[in-house]
Amino acid sequence: MTGTPEGLDPVIHALPKLSICALLAAGPQWVEFRTVREATGLSDSMVSKHSRALEDAGYIEIRKGGIGRRPRTWFRMTPLGQARYSRHVAALHRLLQREPDRDTTPDA
Template sequence: MAESMPEVDPVIHPMPRLSICSVLFAGPQWVEFSVVQEMTGLSASMVSKHSRVLEEGGYIEVRKGAVGRRPRTWFSLTGRGATRFQSHIAALTQLAAGPQ
């Protein structure tokens, strides 16, 4: 009986979203927008666009506030997001290992 192919997550799979999730998974509870942008190498508009998709899917939570007079945005991976990210990475790892 053939083993079923692992399923990659279509929400996380695009590289910008995978990169954002990776930073959030490895980082502290809340990661500032500018840190995500720097760590992923994405433009501000790309971080905004892809974080919106992740937020709408329930993968990340977004918190807005200010530090002094400067507006700030922070991201946090939700429990669902962390679970889906780990499953996605496991699927990619299984696919990369090839047929057993």
């Protein structure tokens, strides 16, 4: 087995970011912060940190607002983020389906 599959995205590859992207990739709708936190099992600070990194990369949009007096934050995948996430998932599938090299002999 040689090389890294083309398409693995270092921005998305970290598990917290991958978890957020997986949730948001399910549709074009906005997803509330609380839903992301509960679905991913991440702490508030981890959701904030990793969502900011995804926003900085252009992979997600973040909208802040409120319902009544309570502040709220929502997330949505961008078209760029959707494309990069799909490419990353395809690269992971290729990686998992590769066969190991059989013609190597272990060192004695």
